[in-house]
Amino acid sequence: MNKPLIQALSLGKTYYVKSGLFRPRRKLEAVSGVDFAVDEGTTFGLVGESGSGKSTIARLVLGVERPTTGRVEMMGNEVPVLDDDPAPAFRRLIQPVMQDSTAALDPRMNVGRIIEEPLRIHDVHHNGVERSHRVTELLSQVGLDAAMAKRFSSALSGGQRQRVAIARALALNPRVLVLDEPVSSLDASTQAQILNLLKQLQSELALTCILISHDMAVIAFMSQQIGVLYMGRLVEVGLRDTILKDAQHPYTIALLASADHRAAIGFGTLQGEIPSPFDPPSGCAYHPRCPLAAQRCRVEAPLLRSTSSGRKVACHFAEVSRSDIAQLEHNQTITEDSHGLTQTDLD
Ligand SMILES: Nc1ncnc2c1ncn2[C@@H]1O[C@H](COP(=O)(O)OP(=O)(O)OP(=O)(O)O)[C@@H](O)[C@H]1O
Ligand SMILES: [Mg+2]
Incomplete structure (x- = not known):
């Protein structure tokens, strides 16, 4: 197996945000428990809605900010934070391209x-x-x-x-480029030219890229590996083709639908707004917007687990067939109803 050129290990960043003159600062977990590894000469695409923590990860990888937890490693060495960088030469190896x-x-x-x-x-x-x-x-x-x-x-x-x-x-x-929304401010034809240029440069110079975009179409075009970020956590990570052909997390499916890749799948596009990061939902953070959400999702946060198809996904229902999900939902409704009846009887 290849040794990754750059990797994030349990990367997390918590901010304490002022909320008023005499009020205590409020805690905001911008990024939490993020792990990924990028092989040399490949692109890792990080996709998620606004506020999901993409730029925070970019800043942590670039060493512009100090992680609250975890670290970034390049060729097995921890990437130092800019403030206390003992070897500025090391920094030359990772360069940013911003939106x-x-x-x-x-x-x-x-x-x-x-x-x-x-x-x-x-x-x-x-x-x-x-x-x-x-x-x-x-x-x-x-x-x-x-x-x-x-x-x-x-x-x-x-x-x-x-x-x-x-x-x-x-x-x-540099050996690594961190590209944060590099084409978002461009019109469609210029976007395509710049993305093609980046691909060409990547193969000529054997560049390793961490590409950030809110646009799944851009990520799908450029990346060998895709990580889907929701409220600061990776909810699905895997090879591009696995994610495009067989996304398992309902959020990934909704992002694909909004990029027109999966319009026909029937899960629909994204519903509702991202909840406040100061007050994240209980259980699975995606449950208030999820068409599959069941009682378990409201109370138990799913772990990012490896599945048989080689990807990692944080959904209780990943790789469970839709008919099984319907059955589970049905059973659950019966359980909830009967519980309600018993409760009424007791009252
Ligand atoms: N310096 C900071 N202090 C406090 N909160 C911050 C800071 N930087 C980011 N945040 C918060 O962290 C969360 C993630 O922000 P981030 O900019 O990483 O998201 P993003 O995915 O890049 O969004 P966008 O697509 O809009 O660029 C947001 O809730 C944001 O308000
Ligand atoms: Mg950003």
């Missing part, structure tokens, strides 16, 4: 300077000629003309800006 590169790209710098900046900070190429060669090489890798180096980022299209952000991320020859 809105407008904020990341300084409008006062021209493109050449933006791409060159990491080389200066890390003192990689000592003279201007070497740096300028590297900038031209990077521009060509991301499909931009060398003349682009003189342009200012404020004068670029969204797609061009994202190409510049990718070139900058590649400047230091």
Whole structure:
């Protein structure tokens, strides 16, 4: 078996959020017990709705924030948090590409300077000629003309800006890219161009990617492995084809339906809103929105367990047939009814 290049081990992040001048801070578990492992040269796609904890995981993997529990390991070594990084060289190996590169790209710098900046900070190429060669090489890798180096980022299209952000991320020859919603701000045809570029770069440079998106179609196109995040926890993790052809968690199925992959399955698309993270539901956090929810789901949180098909899933009903579920529900209704009767009789 391959040893993973990068992995998250029981990763968790809890925030304590101010709730008013004289009120105690409220606890918010943004990420909890997240485990995944990514083999070299592959993409792990992390998908979930807004607020599910995707960017928090990105920040933990990048070492921008300190995890409350667990750790991130790369090639068997713990990835240090930026604040107390004893070996900045290590950080060069993991680079981010964010959703809105407008904020990341300084409008006062021209493109050449933006791409060159990491080389200066890390003192990689000592003279201007070497740096300028590297900038031209990077521009060509991301499909931009060398003349682009003189342009200012404020004068670029969204797609061009994202190409510049990718070139900058590649400047230091990273092994891992953490891509947080890299195409969400782009129109559909530009999205496709950038995703194809990322695929091409990945195979040319043997990059390992952690790709974050709320859009299952983007994740399905890019990833070898998919992790589905709900309220800070992974609810299903597995190989892309297993997840696409035979998703087991009702949340995964709903995400697939909303991306039109499974419109016909009959489970429907997502219903209702994500509950408040300050007051998560009892039992399975998905139960208030789940078409299969039964009494057990309201009281007992399902563990993320391995199933016979090799994926992991956190649902009491995973790999239970729908007719069995109907039978279970039926039995449960009878039990609840008879319990009610007994109660009434006693009263
Ligand atoms: N610095 C912080 N302090 C307090 N709470 C935070 C902080 N950062 C994130 N959160 C909370 O943690 C939860 C997860 O947020 P996160 O930004 O990771 O979600 P996301 O999946 O990236 O959402 P989106 O798709 O909207 O970007 C949210 O409830 C958010 O409000
Ligand atoms: Mg986010």
